[in-house]
Amino acid sequence: MSALEVVGTSKIFNQGSPKQVDALVDVNLTVNPGEFVSLIGPSGCGKSTLLRLIANLLEPTSGSVSVNKKTAAQARLDQDYGMAFQQAGLFDWRTVSKNIELPLELKGWDKAKREARAKEMLELVKLPEFADLYPWQLSGGMQQRIAIARALAAHPPLLLMDEPFGALDEMTREYMQGELLRICGETSTTVVFVTHSIPEAVYLSNRVVVMSPRPGRITSVIEVNLGSKRNEDTRAADGFFRSITAVREALRGTHADHAAANAVRGVEDR
Amino acid sequence: MLMRRIAYRSSMFVLAIALVVALWEGYKVVGPQDGGKLFGVSILPRANNTAMPHVWTMLSRYGRPEVRGSDTKIWSVVLSGTLFSLRLSLVGFFLGTTIGVGLAVLMSRFKVVQRGLLPYLVMSQTVPLIALAPLVVSWGGKLEIGSFIWPRWLSASILGTFLAFFPIAVGTLRGLASAPAAAVELMDSYAASWRQTLFKLRFPAAVPFMVPAFKLGASGAVVGVVVAEISTGLKGGIGRLIIEYAREATGDPAKVFTAVFGAAALGITMSGLVALSDVLLMRNRPKETSA
Numbered sequence: 001m002s003a004l005e006v007v008g009t010s011k012i013f014n015q016g017s018p019k020q021v022d023a024l025v026d027v028n029l030t031v032n033p034g035e036f037v038s039l040i041g042p043s044g045c046g047k048s049t050l051l052r053l054i055a056n057l058l059e060p061t062s063g064s065v066s067v068n069k070k071t072a073a074q075a076r077l078d079q080d081y082g083m084a085f086q087q088a089g090l091f092d093w094r095t096v097s098k099n100i101e102l103p104l105e106l107k108g109w110d111k112a113k114r115e116a117r118a119k120e121m122l123e124l125v126k127l128p129e130f131a132d133l134y135p136w137q138l139s140g141g142m143q144q145r146i147a148i149a150r151a152l153a154a155h156p157p158l159l160l161m162d163e164p165f166g167a168l169d170e171m172t173r174e175y176m177q178g179e180l181l182r183i184c185g186e187t188s189t190t191v192v193f194v195t196h197s198i199p200e201a202v203y204l205s206n207r208v209v210v211m212s213p214r215p216g217r218i219t220s221v222i223e224v225n226l227g228s229k230r231n232e233d234t235r236a237a238d239g240f241f242r243s244i245t246a247v248r249e250a251l252r253g254t255h256a257d258h259a260a261a262n263a264v265r266g267v268e269d270r
Numbered sequence: 271m272l273m274r275r276i277a278y279r280s281s282m283f284v285l286a287i288a289l290v291v292a293l294w295e296g297y298k299v300v301g302p303q304d305g306g307k308l309f310g311v312s313i314l315p316r317a318n319n320t321a322m323p324h325v326w327t328m329l330s331r332y333g334r335p336e337v338r339g340s341d342t343k344i345w346s347v348v349l350s351g352t353l354f355s356l357r358l359s360l361v362g363f364f365l366g367t368t369i370g371v372g373l374a375v376l377m378s379r380f381k382v383v384q385r386g387l388l389p390y391l392v393m394s395q396t397v398p399l400i401a402l403a404p405l406v407v408s409w410g411g412k413l414e415i416g417s418f419i420w421p422r423w424l425s426a427s428i429l430g431t432f433l434a435f436f437p438i439a440v441g442t443l444r445g446l447a448s449a450p451a452a453a454v455e456l457m458d459s460y461a462a463s464w465r466q467t468l469f470k471l472r473f474p475a476a477v478p479f480m481v482p483a484f485k486l487g488a489s490g491a492v493v494g495v496v497v498a499e500i501s502t503g504l505k506g507g508i509g510r511l512i513i514e515y516a517r518e519a520t521g522d523p524a525k526v527f528t529a530v531f532g533a534a535a536l537g538i539t540m541s542g543l544v545a546l547s548d549v550l551l552m553r554n555r556p557k558e559t560s561a
C-alpha cells in the first residue's frame with residue numbers, strides 16, 4: 001500500500017484570465033510508507049504548490065491526491081499528516097510544550113495525555129529541559145526542532161516539509177538533517193521534503209524528484225542508494241557525490257551519464 | 271520582572287505629576303499676573319491666584335466643607351462624584367468592548383460585512399457628541415422593555431460606549447487580521463474550525479493591537495460620560511460638579527479644580543486598569559512587541 005499517491009494532477013491558478021499560471025501539469029508521484037522523498041527544482045516550479053495539494057490546502061484543478069488510500073480532504077480532517085515550513089511558525093504566546101500540544105488540543109485530547117505526549121516529543125527532539133520556555137527564547141535551530149516535534153505530535157504517518165532548514169546556518173543545517181533522519185527512522189514516518197539544496201536532498205532522500213518550471217512538472221526521479229544508515233561519513237562517500245552529480249545534471253535538463261567526472265564539484269553546491 | 275515593570279511605570283507617573291506641579295508653580299512666578307497679550311489677542315493665561323490658584327490652596331480646599339456651614343467636606347463629595355462617573359464609565363467601556371470586539375469578529379469573518387459596515391462606523395464618529403446626548407436621553411426615556419425602565423444614567427454610559435466602541439472595533443479588526451498567513455495555513459492543515467482558529471490563533475495574535483485600542487476606548491468612555499453628564503445635566507457625577515463649581519470660580523477659585531482633579535483621577539484610573547491588563551497579557555511576549 002502506498003503512503004501517498006498523486007495521479008495526473010494539475011493546478012492552474014487564475015484559469016482563463018490573463019494572469020493564468022500553470023503551476024503544475026500532469027504530476028504523477030507515488031511514495032511508499034517509510035520512504036523519504038525530496039522535491040527539488042528552481043523557484044517557481046511548483047514545489048510548494050504540490051505540497052499544498054498533498055496537504056489539501058489547495059484543491060487540484062484536475063487529477064487526484066490520496067493519502068493512505070483516503071482522499072486528501074479526509075486525511076487532513078484525520079490529521080494524517082504533519083507540516084513544517086521554513087519559518088518555524090511557533091506561537092509566541094504559548095510555551096514550547098503548549099506549542100507542541102496545539103494539534104492535540106485541536107483533536108480534543110485531555111490535558112494529561114497531551115502533556116505526556118509533549119514530554120515524549122521533547123525527548124525525541126532532545127530538548128526536554130526547554131518545555132516551559134517561550135519560543136522567542138530559543139535559537140532558530142531549536143525552534144525548528146520544536147516545529148518538527150509539533151508536526152509529529154499526533155504521530156501522523158506522513159510529514160510534509162517546505163524548506164524547513166532554509167533559514168538555518170550551514171552547521172545547524174547539517175546537524176538538523178541528521179536529527180531529522182534519526183527522528184523519522186525512530187517513528188517510521190514517511191516524508192515529502194521540499195528543498196533548494198542538492199546535497200541536502202541527496203543526504204536525506206531515498207528518491208529525489210526533480211521539477212522544472214513553466215509549466216511546473218516532474219522531469220526526472222533519481223534513486224539515491226546510500227543505504228538506510230546514514231551519518232557524517234555518508235557526506236564523504238563516493239555514492240554521495242555521484243548522486244549529487246546525477247541530481248545536478250537532471251536539474252540542468254541533461255542526462256547524468258558523465259556523472260562521475262564532475263563529482264568533486266558537487267561539494268560546493270547547496 | 272512583572273513587579274519591576276509595575277514599579278517602573280508607577281515611578282514614571284509620580285515623576286510626571288511632580289513635573290506638572292513644578293511647571294504650574296513656576297509659571298505663577300514668572301507669568302504675567304493679568305495675562306499676556308500679543309497683537310491684541312490674549313495668549314498667555316493669567317498667573318494670578320484667581321485664575322491659577324497655588325497647588326497647596328487647591329489641595330487644602332479638599333479638607334474644607336463643600337458649602338459654607340455644611341458638615342460635608344468637599345473631598346467626600348468629589349470622591350463620590352468620581353466614583354459615580356467611574357461606574358458609568360465602566361459600564362460604557364464594558365458595552366463598548368462587547369460591541370467593538372463583536373463587530374470586529376463579525377467583520378473579520380465576513381468581508382462583505384466589513385465593506386458594508388466600516389464606512390458607517392467611521393461616519394458615526396463624526397457626529398458631535400453634544401448633539402447626540404439629548405437625543406439618547408429622550409430615546410432612552412421612551413424605551414420600556416417589559417419591566418425594564420431605562421435609567422437616566424444609562425444614557426450617559428451609552429454616550430461613553432459610543433466613543434469607546436470605535437477604536438476597539440478598528441484595533442481588534444486589525445489585530446485579528448494580523449495573524450500570519452502561514453499560521454492560518456497551519457491551523458487549516460490541522461482542520462481547525464473557524465472558532466478554534468479564532469480563539470487559539472487570531473485573538474492571541476490580536477492582543478498587541480487590542481491593548482492600545484482598549485486604552486483609547488477607556489479614555490473615550492470617560493470623555494463620553496463626562497460630556498453627557500454636563501450636557502444633559504445628570505446629577506451625581508463629576509461632570510455636574512465641574513459646571514456647578516465653575517460658577518463659583520471668582521469667589522472660590524480652588525473649588526473647581528478639586529472637581530477637575532477628580533475627573534483626571536477618573537481618566538487615570540480607567541487607563542490604569544487597561545495598563546494593568548497590558549502588563550499581565552504581554553508579560554510572556556517577546557520584548558519588541560511589548561514596548
Ligand SMILES: Nc1ncnc2c1ncn2[C@@H]1O[C@H](COP(=O)(O)OP(=O)(O)O)[C@@H](O)[C@H]1O
Nearest residue numbers: 013014021023042043044045046047048049050
Ligand atoms: N495562490 C496563488 N495564486 C496565483 N499563483 C500562484 C499561487 N501560488 C503559487 N502561484 C504560482 O505558481 C507557481 C509555483 O509556485 P510555488 O509552488 O510556490 O513554487 P516553488 O515553491 O517551487 O518556488 C509560481 O509561478 C507562483 O507564482
Ligand SMILES: [Mg+2]
Nearest residue numbers: 047048049162
Ligand atoms: Mg516554495
